[in-house]
Amino acid sequence: MADLTPIWISLKTALTATVITFFLGIIAAHSMLGYRGKLKGLIESCLTIPLVLPPTVVGFVLLLLLGKNGFIGQILDYFGLTIVFSWYATVVASTVVAFPLMYKTALGAFKQIDPNLLACAKTLGASEWKIFWRIILPLAKPGIIAATLLSFGRALGEFGATLMLAGAIPGKTETIPIAIFFAVEGGERERALWLVVVILLISLSVIMAVNYWVEENKISRKNQTNFYSVDKFFFHRREQNTSPPQPASTKQPVRLIVDIQKQLPEFFLDITFAADHTPLGLLGASGAGKSLILKCIAGLVTPDKGRIVLNGKVLFDSQQGINLSSRDRACGFLFQDYALFPHLTVAENIAFGMPTHKSQSKIQAEIEKLLIALELSGKERRYPQELSGGEKQRVALARARASQPEIMLLDEPFSALDTYLRDKQTKLLRNNLNYYPGITLFITHNLEEAYCLCPKLLVIDRGKAITYGTKQAIFQHPGKYRTAQLTGCKNFSRAIAISAHCIKAVDWDCLLEIRESSPKFFKYVGIRPYQLIFSSRPTKNTFPAWLTATIETPHCMTLY
Template sequence: MASDLSPLWISLKTSLLATFITFFLGIVAAYWMLGYRGKAKSLVEGIFVAPLILPPTVVGFLLLIFFGKNGPVGKLMQPFDFSIVFTWYGAAIAATVVSFPLMYKTALGAFEQIDNNLLRVARTLGATESTIFWRISLPLALPGILAATTLAFARALGEFGATLMLAGNIPGQTQTIPMAIYFAVEAGAMDEAWFWSIVIMVISLSGIIAVNFWQESREKGRNRNRETRVRKQNTQAHESSFVPTISSSVRLSVDIAKTLPSFHLEVAFNSDEQPLGLLGGSGAGKSMILRCIAGIETPTRGRIVLNGKVLFDSEQRINLPSRDRRIGFLVQNYALFPHMTVAQNIAFGLPKGLSKGSIRVQVEEQLLAMQLQGLGDRYPHQLSGGQQQRVALARALASQPEALLLDEPFSALDTHLRSQLEQQMTETLADYNGVSLFVTHNMEEAYRVCPNLLVLEHGRTVQYGSKYEIFEHPRTMGVARITGCKNFSVAQFVRSGLIEASDWGCQIQIMEAIPDNITHVGIRAHHISFTNDPNQENTFPCWLASTSETPHRMTLFLKLHSAANNPQDYHLQAEVFKEKWATMKDQPFPWYLRLDLLQLILME
């Protein structure tokens, strides 16, 4: 054992000070770089991580030049008769510089792992950036930050080259454990070198083990709480649920354009208290519209007005931050704060300044309204997908939003649960007095939930109106496809009341006048009927090419006028219930199908 223990105290003193400094500097730098989008980002990043790449002696030499008596800092300190070089302060500075990159990079990785939807939703709930940092970002990144702190401490404790260059090897003043080991080996004192090596390994490994033990204990504690949780008795739900009070003159006006790499978004529409469905395929721009309204994305130009309040106006340079827009945003993965209980998640959306009693009452009202009684103390990972969705909806409504934005809220649910929650969502939106926009690519879902629809293709509005108008009279082939139509043909004018369906090889009578811009005709699969009378209008002989079965229906792929050569040789798809299929499948060919005049769709 070494007779002089001063290297231990000097190492602990310098490494703890260095860790304390890098803890704050590393977190601040990591959080700042997370949102920094300047042109100098690569340069700043390179400066931050340079001590991790450069040899320690080079780092020490640069520090010596910087803090030496002829350096910029050294000259500033000369009037005060103070020097950093060859003092334990120099050792602490060297340890700080070389340990900073580990703290910075690990903390940055911890912050980057946080789901951006959590931060976006928090902003729509009215949270300031400081609130988001202290209540969401920092708690979620804490395990990674603790790991970073441990690594920074171990690196500071083991620093040798930079410390030797700046602080030297002065026994009792600047000699740290790594230098004690080096000079013990140089002097042939192997027992002393072994002693200090074991000491530094024990200290370093103890810190890492302690952090791992804390993380394991934390997870076991959560599991134990989950297993031993005493469930509250369910109470009867009130007849009326808590619904924000919104002015009866609710109105949203959107007229925006945004240039994106894949397409150009340009839409204009108005919405009132009735839920408006945004229907379209993937990449149509549905979610981007919601993000622009919520303030998560900024349109290139345009104007957004909610209840007379301008949220965005490119000409007047108005762009309210998300927290000031009073928008409730329900994203696809629900974005519940994983470190908060159900009650805390809901309370996060409540207006600021409420007393604890008021918060508790309003949270209970939301739990009752969403049928979540007894679940207030649970964490999101302890809930089913349907329960998570209801918590997210309760949290959004608790913020008393003037507009509620729902971005494919059923996409992650199974069929049975989707049906149950869809019914509850429809009831909730019926009671909600604000504007509600519902994004989906599922036509049946849109039809059941929303009285009005806005159909999008490649960032443009192709049809806007009531769901009955859009499903019964789609204007374009794109709208017809989105609304479930499967049969299309190029249409050519023959004479008044008659068109040629060239893809089907037949002439079709129609009841309405033929507009000049009509290019296609279509009919839905379930509107095709079968008859035994071949002399009816729009009746044609057909042969079966192939079939496709669903639990309740059969899809028949039919070729007109002649037998099919292969399963892909067909003109039309028809859907029939299995009861109908059972009566017709053994009938001899040709069958006769009829295209009802009232069900034909003329499209641009």
């Protein structure tokens, strides 16, 4: 009768080592994910070195450490414990050689997660534990499953390190690989072949079982019914004492004060402005620092120095050493790509940031109210990949609103939408902002969006605020050449003053009469397209011209 002891020892060892490496590998990978210290390279090397060293070398190092004369071995001996040449030695050896596979694969899976998803979860008030459990772990699940299978396979097939540390004691430390080696060495080819078939069947069975479980889990997920109470069930106890962020109250004036500086490779960000309940548009070219300002307010980026105050609460103050985390700032952030959690339904996405002290019925009622307000009724069970661009934008807006923020930070929310959807979503957003009691900052490149949604504008160029005022004043009297450019003016000429009401356009070689007195210092004159008219009779500021080129667009023709 065949001896089944090596099979039992191998299974017991591999399963135990896999469980240990599963937890240690995930903990190490998550810890190293955000680590940026100087010792990162050294720590990474220490964690992965068993992957590149020969197993016998790993076993010899373990023998030096755990043996009677080793550092760890002497400590264990003091307590009457012995690891070497015992079953525990097989577990230690298998764990050490399997750990790098679990760690590196899990770390790779974590790094594949969109950073915006994690940043969004923080702005919704989620704790680090909730982010890990609800976002990181589910999204990294395929990679973690692969890492677990690799670790199990490596632990099951471990030979060199086990032989060095645990020996080949029949019935105690003789695993399948060791039994195969000695069977071949002793001429027992049939026994060796039988053990090879067994280890192959074990590996295939585990892989098939895991794949089946994953598929079944997907099906059960699709049929899930109770999707409103997930956050409440898992995280109510942990976060029940945390007061939820409240919308702007009447006790404190609704006001945001920003005065921050940060050195960047491209430019130096130095911005100072204030905002109230009136939506403020941030207008500027790409790379001007607009998104960075929102991230500094939300706590996703830390300024070098300065101060940020929201409704009387200091969010950041470099002099006082205050820097509240994103989850404590009560900021609703709408990212350019919307940052919807792909593994959660529409309802679960919206419920993610809701205060956990609320009852399930209250959460459900609020979700349904938001869905109706944003024309998303009937889509609560859908996943983000099943939605159109406009629907994703509305879900992201509903999720941000559901967290009851004191300020809404909208980072180009319409950039991924076509013209028709953009117009529709702009109207819908404007209607929603009319009922929002807090502060709104809106980033856009589109002049029509800025004019439609924001009564006030802040024009930014290379990290500096160059113009601030009402939209009418900025478009009619931009005051600066760069402001005029960013607000759509394309016709410029160098200019000099002739008199109080007459200037000379140098590049156009003509004299222009102006209604208002010319500024004391100016260099350019600009004319917007709507200010040019065709006239058949000579009047003031009328000049002969000829057509050089045309550009035709739907319902519009540009003449040059």
